[in-house]
Amino acid sequence: MSRKLRWHNYYLSYVILILLLIPTLFPIFVMLSISFKDFFQYTGTPLAPTWPLHWENYKAAWDVMARYYLNNIIIIGAATAISLAVGSLAAYALARYRFPGRQFVFFVILAVLAIPSVVILVPSFMLIVQLGILNTLWALILPYAAHLSLVIFVLTTFFSTLPEEMFEAARMDGAGHMTLYARLVLPLSWPIIGAMAIFQVWWMWNDYVWPSLVISDPVKRTVAQGLVTFTDALINVQPEPGQAMAASVLASIPLVILFLFSMRSFIAGITAGAVKS
Secondary structure, three states, X not given: XXXXXXXXXXXXXXXXHHHHHHHHHHHHHHHHHHHOOOHHHHHHOOOOOOOOOOOHHHHHHHHHHHHHHHHHHHHHHHHHHHHHHHHHHHHHHHHHOOOOOHHHXXXXXXXXXXXXXHHHHHHHHHHHHHHOOOOOOHHHHHHHHHOOHHHHHHHHHHHOOOOHHHHHHHHHOOOOHHHHHHHHHHHHHHHHHHHHHHHHHHHHHHOOXXXXXXXXXXXXXXXXXXXXXXXXXXOOOOOOHHHHHHHHHHHHHXXXXXXXXXXXXXXXXXXXXXXXX
16 A cells, blocks of 8 residues: 555545544534523524623532532442442452352353343332432432442453462461452452443443332432432522523533543443453
């Protein structure tokens, strides 16, 4: 292939990527543009940017969304910590020890991944009612923390690839189960554990269906619920699309920051987990 042809292919690939990027970024551009408009600017020029920029939309949006942010931090922080701790311990037992029924348990976990989440909504709701935690943050924390199938599957696959010689050497030095787990397995597994944490945070932050079933108290709503009910929380009667879009921007910022700062470790974790047991 000639050098000229290679350069043509090089620029052609960039043109194709830009053309594919435009429809992806256009809704984000519209969201940002509307978030700086007042009602009259929006009705006159709904899509294109207008001046002056109304930064007060973000203050009004934050006044409504701040409580929902705090709820999300509490719920997601607790649920992610519990699911990763329990899931990693279960994966360690399945990957490093041979016991009767081990393969059966692992295949049952795989089967759970194939069950649509909507199928278990009603049984889960009935369980929450019987536990007496309906309309509390525990109604979100405990079910989220119980979604361990993907975590166990991925971590089991990764743990099973660790060299057995390391474990034998540690056992000869007197290391027990928890020492092997805490001082050998976890330090070698932080990339894949971090990737699973990102998956958990992304899923729980965007979930709307389950919180809408178990949470009706406005004070205990999540960010996803807050976006849907945002206009109801405004004091003024006149609709404010700019403030609603500002709330959407605020809801998106944590996940964007999470992706930007953890992109390298996320890719490393996914790559580490893409192995066969």
